[in-house]
Amino acid sequence: MNKVLITGASGFIGSNLIDHLKNLHFCIDTLSLRTCIDEKMIKKSSSIVHLAGKAHDLKQVSNSSQYYEINFELTKKLFDIFLNSEAEKFIFISSVKAAADQVDDVLRETDPARPHTHYGKSKLMAEEYILSKALPVNKTFYILRPCMIHGPGNKGNLNLLYQFVLKGIPYPLSAFENKRSFLSIENLFFVIRELLERNDIPSGVYNVSDNEALSTNELIKLMAQTSYKKASLWNISPSLMKLIAKLGDILKLPLNTERLNKLTENYLVDNSKIRNALGKDFPIQARDGIIMTINSFQKP
Secondary structure (H helix, E strand, O other): OOEEEEEOOOOHHHHHHHHHHHHOOOEEEEEOOOOOOOHHHHHOOOEEEEOOOOOOOOOOOOOHHHHHHHHHHHHHHHHHHHHOOOOOEEEEEOOHHHOEOOOOOOEOOOOOOEOOOHHHHHHHHHHHHHHHOOOOOOOEEEEEEEOEEEOOOOOOHHHHHHHHHHOOOOEOEOOOOOOEEEEEHHHHHHHHHHHHHOOOOOOEEEEEOOOOEEOHHHHHHHHHHHOOOOOOEOEOOHHHHHHHHHHHHHHOOOOOHHHHHHHHOOEOEOOHHHHHHHOOOOOOOHHHHHHHHHHHHOOO
16 A cells, blocks of 8 residues: 655645545554654654645744744654655656746746745755755656646635735736746646656656736726626736835835736746656646635635
8 A cells, every 4th residue: 555654734736735645545643753753653654745844934023943843854854864764766856946936938847947945045045955866766856836736725826816806905916917837736736646646757856836827907807707706806016016016125015026026927837747757647637726725715
């Protein structure tokens, strides 16, 4: 039986992944990295899915050292134990932010990694450590770099945007013409499941995103359509909105520079490497995944 050990099991991705894999009759153990790492639990597992980590802090109040202690040092310890265990597969959930905070064209795995934030730098350090170690013949590792993940129960920027649409608040950023990649949690789980079940996929770094990119304006329209509302899009000068966001940095307002960039930047991710490795296409189309997430916001 494929016994899977999951770290970060209490988070949004982890709690949903446990239910997903249990429904497929995987045997699941969970490991909290907040206490001492239980080496015995790791050594009796056949696969490890490492989700635990320090998330990107949009409010910028976190101590920078926490990113390196949690995202790098703990991953390093966990991977070292994996190398000396009977476990055969190690799946590390990294982030596209380990490669780039801004993307000029389309992000590919071959692009030089240039993270700017402590979050991205700490994730990249963990990736580089994994890549630097000699791998026994019977073991494989997968470094997955997901882009913005969404799904039922997600409380991130999509939910914030949805609340604005639901209240009829005009969206003032429609003058920004952008496209960005998203990742339905169902597509992420599809990839993880394939990696757990198969032995023909080579170790390496893989970007994970939905096939199609969407603009924020398209998201607003989908949210309005799904909620039976009329989309209210305001075409305000981008330079004025950037000035307002800088004011938000100072006054700690909901719209700050980082959130403005997240809502309006182009961030396109190429997922062809993982799709070619799997030899299969993803089960959920980008628009359908977004609609599923939006519908979950409407439930009490």
